[in-house]
Amino acid sequence: MQRPVQRLTVGLTAAALMAVGIAVPATAAVAAEEPTDLIISEYVEGTSFNKAVELYNPTEADIPLTGYSLEVYFNGSATATTAGTFALTGTVAAGDAFVFADEDLVAFADQITANNLWNGDDAIVLKHDGAVVDSLGQVGFDPGSEWGTGLTSTLDNTIRRNANVCVGDTIVNDVFDPSAEWTGYATNTFDGLGSHTVDCDGTPPPPPVADCDAEIVAIGAVQGSGSASPLIGSSVEIEGVVIGDFQVGGFNGYYVQDGGDGDPATSDGVFVYAPGGAAVDEGDLVHVVGTVSEFNGLTEITATVVSTCDTGLALPPAAEVTLPWDDATYEALEGMRVTLPQELSIIEYFNFDRFGEIVLGTERQMQPTAVYEPGSPEATQLAADNLVNRITLDDARSVQNPDPAIHPNGAEFTLENRFRGGDHVTDVTGVLDYRFGLWRVQPTLGADYTAVNPRTDVPDVGGNFTVASFNVLNYFTTLGSRGAATPEEFERQESKIVSAISAIDADVFGLIEIENNGDDEVSALDTLVAALNEKLGAEVYAAVDTGVIGTDEITTAFIYKPSEVELAGVFKILDESVDARFNTDLNRPALAQTFADVETGEEVTVVVNHFKSKGSDCNDVGDPDTGDGQGNCNLTRTAAAEALADWLATGPTGAEAGRELIIGDLNSYDKEDPIQALVNDGYTDLLLQEQGENAYSYVFDGQLGYLDYGLVGSGLAGEVTGASTWSVNADEPDLLDYLMGFKQDAQDAIFAPDAYRSSDHDPVIVGFDFIAPELSVTVDPEVVFPPNAKWRTVTFDIEATDDSGEVEVELVEATAEGHKAQVEVISDTEARVLARQGAVYTFVFEATDPSGNTTTQEVTVTVGP
Incomplete structure (x- = not known):
């Protein structure tokens, strides 16, 4: 389409220029904001301890530093440590700079410290009386090694604030791109420390003029047919229709798509990175001048000038894509408008609260070692199939804890408009995107959503004697170490746990991940029992008083109904002093207690466990991840299982051997070595027996399996009436949990004091019948x-x-x-x-x-x- 070049007077605004087709710069020319406080004006991350931050006073008055502090947020942390918090002293004169530095840069410094300072992936926040004044980096996010690229990055460089920046960045968790406000210099550049200038007179520079009729290259030529653009570093002019407007929310840009170059191997869409740029809308035809780059695998154009050449155009048809994916097919559609017509299952939602991400799959996926022998060809194939039969549904935002959270149907996520794992979506439509090593759809329309996995009542396992295993996920009365950080969080956490326990109504509960403070005058266990009995309106439950067990912060514990069961003898503990194979530097000690049914006198020895997790390695004890799917520390868990079986065979509590119920978090899926060791020793896996191969109590990486068990001895197996998980946690997004530290106020409000998402593990319930007909x-x-x-x-x-x-x-x-x-x-x-x-x-x-x-x-x- 041919369009005449418009000639306009200087008095037109950027918005007016856009409306009639004249270019505006990609970073909109705006007047500098009126300075009101200090800003971070220079940052040094040099070799060794050559580290400094310069503060500049752009106001017309001196600013005393009383109440000011610098806080360093290490490695993506959302909180600053005491060692990373520095109270500032002195006064910064109007128009002057103040340098805070490591003692190695004392020649440049107004204030020094001997503490270790930041690295390239650590965020820095300037505060005054607790209020944010300015920030550098993104709090709560670890970029890996640095923000930015080349010289304009936070690793091994000096960066200086541009002269037109007069007000600090007070949103600490938004996406940080140094190139938007900073200029980079080589490693150990110190010559500017202690001086800075700003231009805060409010006069914006005139916008450059561009021509919508200028010659362009096809977007397909920019994308190329390979995994990276053949034009990296080149300045190009492209033109296309805006198919996804993501300027707000941290992406700082939008996707455009042209009519195609006729080559099915090249994508016709591309991301335009334009932080602070003038607004565009879906359906706008834009002419973009900019430089081609690859950002973490995504081809993008960093715009220098953008022209809106037309508005209100129809969007190109969405290309249909299906799972399983392959890189070549998806690469040819990167940045284009797509739709997924398949009925897909919601399989992962761990990052839904923090990043608005949901993972979709062709069906719910099982952990390979929950179905097949570790390292077997079948397990390897299932892992590969799981990988290509999933895709991430993002929310077109990169800010953390976005408000509002968006349901896959496109509406706001609320208690009335929520989803569960396993629910279905169809016709997912948006832009095919690639970020952080994953293919994603950035939605532009809400998907069709169907709830197929409703919440259920407590499963009826029958019997007259019931035992439940419940992971209470760091129930701590000592606030801040683990679990709740504030009294309000603790109240929310307790309300959910108490709701779950009271609903299950088991005669005996084995608890996992409760604070190990049993020697305190009022322990976490005592507090939980009191809260539970208060809800029930009577002294229904009592605790088995074990005191502190082992040395870990968390422990296992028992509560029981004295009206239904009695303690038969005293509790016993298995640790490495009993059997050296049971490494209690890594596993928590096993806790055994025999309970007698009040009505019949029948006895059951319940053993609650918490084996070493897969999350951290055991390399120092020669137990690495061997790559067979069992993860870290498999030998440690297997040795613990073998020691546990041998110990129970001795009847450690004095009760009849063979009448044991092993419960707890064994941190192993059911085909893995630790569980098979117990099965081979005569224990029956009740979840497998009662619920089958697809039983689950936990979701990890979008894959189902159970880490929580009811394993019954041969002398008790015939009296089992049922066993089941209760899916109150694993299928629920953790946005519904009690935590408040990372959430926006609106997210905090999405809370109910019910059983759902009371933990991350589902409880396991087992029933026994001891009453004769x-x-x-x-x-x-x-x-x-x-x-x-x-x-x-x-x-x-x-x-x-x-x-x-x-x-x-x-x-x-x-x-x-x-x-x-x-x-x-x-x-x-x-x-x-x-x-x-x-x-x-x-x-x-x-x-x-x-x-x-x-x-x-x-x-x-x-x-x-």
Whole structure:
């Protein structure tokens, strides 16, 4: 389309220029803001300890530094340490600079420190009386090694604030791009330290003029047919329709797509990076002048001039893409408008709260070692299949803890508009994007959403004696170390845990990840029991008082209902002092307690465990990740499992061996060596038995499996009535949890004091039946007359009941006493007796329930008188 060049007067605004098709710079020319406080004006991250920050006072008044501090946020942390917080002293005169530096740069410094300072991936915040004044970097995000590239980066460089920056960046968790406001210099450039100038007179420079009719290159030529652009570093002019406007939310840019170059191997879309640029809208036809680069695998153009040449155009049709993906196919569509017509399952949502990300898959995915033997070809193939049958649905924002959180249907995520793992979406539409090593869809439309995995009530596992394993995820009464950081967070955490425990209503709970402060006057365990009983309105639960167990901050514990079960003997602990194979520097000690059912006296030894996690390595004990899918520390967990089985075989609590229930977080999927060691020793995996191969209690990396167990000994297996997880946690996004530290206020408000997302692990519940059936048998007639030596038929009326609802009754014995007395059993309800004077016939009935509990009753028939 040919368009005449418009000629305008100087008085037109940037918005007016856009409306009529004249270019504005990619970074909009705006007046400098009026300075009100100090700014960070220079940053030095040089060799060794050559590190400094320069502060500049752009105001017209001196600023005393009382109440000012610099805070360093190391390695993506969202909080500053005491060692990384520096109170500033002195006064910064109007128009003067102040240098805070390591003692190695004392010649340039106004204030020095001997503490180790920052590296290239550490954010820095300037505060006054706790309020943010300026920031450098992105708090809560670790960029790897640096923000930025080349000289204009935070690693091994000096960067200086541009002269038109007069006000600090007070949003500490937004995306940080040094090139937007800083100019870079070589390593160990110190010549500017202590002096800075700004231009805050409010006069913006005039915008450059560009021509919408200038010659352009096809976007396909910019993208090329390979994994990277063939034009990296080149200045290009392209033109296309805006298909995704992501200028707000941290992306600082938008996607454009042209009509194509006819080559299916090259993408017709590209990302235009234009921080601070003039606004564009979807459907705008824009002419972009800029430099081509690859940013973490994404081809983009850093714009210098952007012209809006037309508005309100129809978007190009969305290309259909399907899973499984392959790099070549997706690379040819990078930056283009796409739709995924498949019905996809929500499989991962760990980053939903922090980054607005959801992972979609063709179906819910299982952990390979939850289905197949570790290292087997089947496990390897499943891992590969899982990888290519998933894609990330992003939210077109890179700020952390975005507000509002967006549901896959495009609306705001609320308690009334939420999702669960396993729910379905179809027709996901947006821009195909590549960031942080993953293919993503940046949505431009809401997807069709169907809830197929609703919340459920507590599963009924039957029986009269129930045991539950519950990971309470760092329930700490000592605030701040782990778990809740504030009283409000603790109240929220406790309300959820108490709601879950009270709903499960088990007779015995084995707790995992509770604070190990049992020697305190009021421990975390005591506090939890008190809160639980307060909710229940009576002293329903009591704790097994173990004191401190081991040396870890977290421990295992028991609570129980004294009205239903009694403690049989004292608790016992397995640690490395009992068996050197049970390394309690890495595993938490196993806690065993025998409980007796009050009604029947039947005993069960429950053992709650927390084996070493896969998250950190055990290289120092010769137990690395071998790559077979079992992760770190598999040998450590396996040795613990073997030691546990051998210990329980000795009957450590004094109770009968074989009547144990092993529960807890064993940090192993069910086909892995630690679990197989226990199974091979005679323990039955109840989740596998009752729920099958697809049972799960945990979601990690979008893959399901169970780390939490009910493993029952051979002497107890026949009395199990059921076992199940309760999916209150693993299927729920952690945006619903109690934590508040990272969330925006609106996210904090998405909270309910219910059981859902009370932890990250689902509880496991096991039922046992120790109560024998009730049996009532009557016989007709009870007395046979006359004694005429003839055969007479007697019938039995049988009534039998059991709490399981199932009972089998059998006539197991029939005897005859007396001269020539004879009896014949016809069925369980009928028999024949010979009417001999003085004969006595005895019939024994036995009722059996599904758990093997039995009740017997005798009835007699006499011949008389």
